[in-house]
Amino acid sequence: MKILVCISQVPDTTSKIAFSDNNTHFSTAGVTMIINPYDEWYSLVRALELKESGAATAVNLVTVGKADAEPVMRKALALGGDEAIRIDADTTDPYVIAAQIAEYAKTENYDLVLCGKETIDYNNGVVGGMLAELLDMNYVGFASKLDIANGVATISREIEGGEEIDTATLPLVVSCQKGMAEARIPNMRGIMAARTKPLKVVPAAAIESLTAIDSYELPPAKTGVKMFTADNLDELVNALHNDAKVI
Amino acid sequence: MSIIVLAEHAQNTFKKKTFEAVQYAATLAQSMGTTATAVVLGSADEAAMQQLGAYGAQKVLHIADARLDSLSSRAYTKALAAAAEKEGAKVIVTLHDVTGKAVAPRLAAKMKAGLVAGAISQPDLGKGFVIKKTVFSGKAFAFINITSDVKVITLMPNSSPVKKGEGSAAVEKLEVVFDEKDFGVQVKEVKTVSGGTVPLPEAELVVSGGRGMKGPENWGILEDLAGSLGATLACSRPVADSHWRPHHEHVGQTGGTIRPNLYIAVGISGAIQHLAGVNSSKTIVVINKDPEAPFFKAADYGVIGDAQEIVPKLTEAVKKFKAEHAG
Numbered sequence: 411m412k413i414l415v416c417i418s419q420v421p422d423t424t425s426k427i428a429f430s431d432n433n434t435h436f437s438t439a440g441v442t443m444i445i446n447p448y449d450e451w452y453s454l455v456r457a458l459e460l461k462e463s464g465a466a467t468a469v470n471l472v473t474v475g476k477a478d479a480e481p482v483m484r485k486a487l488a489l490g491g492d493e494a495i496r497i498d499a500d501t502t503d504p505y506v507i508a509a510q511i512a513e514y515a516k517t518e519n520y521d522l523v524l525c526g527k528e529t530i531d532y533n534n535g536v537v538g539g540m541l542a543e544l545l546d547m548n549y550v551g552f553a554s555k556l557d558i559a560n561g562v563a564t565i566s567r568e569i570e571g572g573e574e575i576d577t578a579t580l581p582l583v584v585s586c587q588k589g590m591a592e593a594r595i596p597n598m599r600g601i602m603a604a605r606t607k608p609l610k611v612v613p614a615a616a617i618e619s620l621t622a623i624d625s626y627e628l629p630p631a632k633t634g635v636k637m638f639t640a641d642n643l644d645e646l647v648n649a650l651h652n653d654a655k656v657i
Numbered sequence: 658m659s660i661i662v663l664a665e666h667a668q669n670t671f672k673k674k675t676f677e678a679v680q681y682a683a684t685l686a687q688s689m690g691t692t693a694t695a696v697v698l699g700s701a702d703e704a705a706m707q708q709l710g711a712y713g714a715q716k717v718l719h720i721a722d723a724r725l726d727s728l729s730s731r732a733y734t735k736a737l738a739a740a741a742e743k744e745g746a747k748v749i750v751t752l753h754d755v756t757g758k759a760v761a762p763r764l765a766a767k768m769k770a771g772l773v774a775g776a777i778s779q780p781d782l783g784k785g786f787v788i789k790k791t792v793f794s795g796k797a798f799a800f801i802n803i804t805s806d807v808k809v810i811t812l813m814p815n816s817s818p819v820k821k822g823e824g825s826a827a828v829e830k831l832e833v834v835f836d837e838k839d840f841g842v843q844v845k846e847v848k849t850v851s852g853g854t855v856p857l858p859e860a861e862l863v864v865s866g867g868r869g870m871k872g873p874e875n876w877g878i879l880e881d882l883a884g885s886l887g888a889t890l891a892c893s894r895p896v897a898d899s900h901w902r903p904h905h906e907h908v909g910q911t912g913g914t915i916r917p918n919l920y921i922a923v924g925i926s927g928a929i930q931h932l933a934g935v936n937s938s939k940t941i942v943v944i945n946k947d948p949e950a951p952f953f954k955a956a957d958y959g960v961i962g963d964a965q966e967i968v969p970k971l972t973e974a975v976k977k978f979k980a981e982h983a984g
Contacts (some may be wrong), residue, residue, distance in 0.1 A: 423910050423930045427796040447911050504774070508766060530794050530910055534774040539730060539762030548841040549730045551759045554904070564845075568905065569755055570667070571856045572849040578842040588897075588904050588912070620771030620805040624787045627798045629936060635943070635956045640967055643974040646942070646958055651978065654940040654957065656919040657862070657886065 411466045411558065411580070413457045414515055415491065416525040416537065417473045418446040419482040423530065429626045436531075436626065445482045448526025450489070451593040452586035456556055457524055458490040459591060465558050466522070468492050472514065474507045476500050480609060487604035488596035494607070499614035502532060503621045508540035513615040515545060521580045522563070527552050527587040538585040547581040554589030659715070660686045661746040663737060664695040665756055669705050674752055674814040674859050676712045681817045682750040683713025685779055689748075694718055695826065696740045698733060699725035703828050710826030712819070717828045718743065724840055728756055732839040734763040739833045741768070741807075753811035754858060761811045771803035777816040777916075777937075794910040794933040814859045815916055854889045857906065862888035863917045863938070865908060866896060867931075869924020869945060870964060873901035878968040879923060885975040891915070893925045909934035923964050927952025944968065 421427070422442040430437040445454075460466040471486050471494040473479050483494040497510045515523065523545070528535030535551070542549030554573070555566035563578045568587070596604075638646040650657045662682035664675050682693040692715035697706050699722065706717045720736045737760065741749055749764060751757035753775040765772040777798075778789035785802045788810065792799040857863070864883040866876060876890075883890050890906055897907035908915050910930040920938035924945060925931060932955055935941070943956040946963045953959045960967050 421793070423794075423933075425793075426929075427793045429797070504762070504772060505765065505769075508762075532792050532799070533790075533794055533914065534772075535758050536762035536765070536772060536774050539759060540766040542730065543734065543763040543766035549759065549763065550842055551730075552755060569847070572847065574844055574848070575846040576842050576844055588907070620765075620769070620803065621773065622802050622804055624784065624800040624802045626792070627789075627800070629796075629798065632941075632955055632957065635953050635959045637959050637961065639960065640962050640970055643960070643967070643971045644977065646960065646971070647974045647978045649958060650919065650940065650942070651982075654919070656940045657975075657978075 411521045412468045412519060413460065413466045413470070414518070414520040414523045415449065415454050415457045415469060415471050416511060416523065417449045417454070417471050417483065417486050418526070418529045419443045419473065419475060419479045420446045420529050420531040423447070427628070433625045433627065434623070443478070443482060445486055446526050446529045448528065448587060450486065452588065452590035453524035453526055454486060454489060454491065455591035455594050456586060460558060461490070470495065472497065472511055474499050474501065474510045483609055484604050485596065487607045487609070488600040489594055490600065492607070494609045495612055496609065497612045497614060501619060502623055503619040504532070504534050504536045505540060505620045506617050508537045508544060509617045510615060511537070512541055512544035513617070514612055521582070522558070523547065523583040525583070525585050527585045535585065538583050542583040545581070545583070547583050548578045549583045550576055550578055551585045552587050553584045554587055556584055556586070556590060658745045658747050659692045659694045660689070660748045660750065661737065661741050661744055662693055662695050662714070662750040663752070663757065663760065664697050664709055664714070664717070665752060666697065666701055666705070669701050671705060671709065672859070673819060674754065676821070677814065677817050677819045678750055678752050678812050679709050679712040679714050680819055681779070681812050685748065685750070688779065688782060692716070694740070694744050694746070696720065696737060698736055699723060706828045707825045710824040711821050713822065714826045717826045718831045719828055720831050720833050722833065722835060724835065727844045728759060729840050729842055730759045730763050731841065732835050733760040734767055735835060735839055736833050737764050738767055740831060743831060747806060748808045748810070750810045750812060753813045757811045761809050765809040768807045768809070769805065770807035770809045771805040772809040772811070773801050773803060774811045775813045776810045777813050791914065791937060795914055795936050796933050813916065815861065857889050857891055857908070857913055857915060860889035860915070861918045862886050863891050863915060863919065864888045864921045864923070865891035865893065865925060865935070866902070866923050867893040867925030868895045869926070870896070875965070876902070878965065878972070882921070882968055882972045882975070885972045885979065888919070888921070893931050922952055923968060925952060926950045927955060
């Protein structure tokens, strides 16, 4: 069984977000880029576990990005994974990302494609579903557990107010979230090995964007907090009713 | 060329979030000089479907195949694509929830439609088709223009007005032929965890606890406060990571992003990652014994004090208020 893990690079969770060029571009100045946590902690580590248990024979990593995405791909290789593929395109349109990956993956016969439940930059969570359609695969989103036996996957996934256990035939795309695996830290051996693992660059296919970012905006600053004490909580409740009108 | 909206239901019950999506589609249809058609999948009765008319749906297309009672992204995609074709729809709306997030991307890829996931505004038609959404997990907003001919929108629950009006929608059946492959994912078991409270992503009122609660044994006072308000419980990441509370209650950058009307944070310092998941809440109340907690800067109302003292008193104040305003 061959697994493809989709990796996205995103700003570190502690980053301050700022925009340039009249709020039309995300400013990467001073921002540390990391592997999208859902891609790293859950999809990648679960894929590695499946390989370690003998269920998978190969774990490849793919990203859509320019050369500045290579450091995070090296880090992903240091965690494990056999080879990395970078599709040389720069886009924020999820359809273009999915279509670029599908274009590469369609001739590679992957049995399982894993991605994070969403990226923490654009919070779309749609590339997995798009990939499933473009590659004609089954799709299960928001999975917290995944096991594979005899070509059938058993998956726990989030539903409204609970959890559902599904079975699905391969080939399959799964988007992964918390519960799937425990985060790992690359060890020295992994880091050394990653230096010589293949990181292939694939030219972008000609795919038209279906969306474009018009502009960004930062949320308005709060005007100031109104304080209450243990002795006037009735007034707080009244403020929630009369001023905020939320209860 | 009407607008299609997926009207989700759970065993024949349409929830507020569905009415919200239907009304969003109807409002958009009006701006575009057309009408909204709600699509209902699986077993549902006629009277329940007709009430979607009170939220602006002109018509309901009912695809009654009982296999659609549980989610299959392939079958739902096929069903919505068939409905869109029948109506000549150029815009398709779903909710940005578990179902919508499974179906909308497949549908968008199938129809080669630009997708905005998690819309929090109507499209600005003056600028093209520009929709506001939250990005960087709540730290910013982006205005995204859909440039393709066919467009798909997933609407963030609790972000658009819901007001019941008059009217009843005409229900029309639509037959769609499915094959075995459309049901390649089979449901084996369903486990429900939340006991009757509103699921977190749709909750209007949320009471959330952090590490300052000191341990899972202290959650009773938060449950009482939530109970008095009719609120849903949430927690910060360290709480979920320590298994004090289940993971589905975790809100923040790597947990759920929510936008309730009221978010009461107890014993949560307000790290940037936590704020990211909750700062779209309309009103934030922070209770913390540390006056320097960064969360106070993001709050509308604050109380400095120990949770064990403040929370039960707040619960009493809420109960008193409710008793006075009852009926």
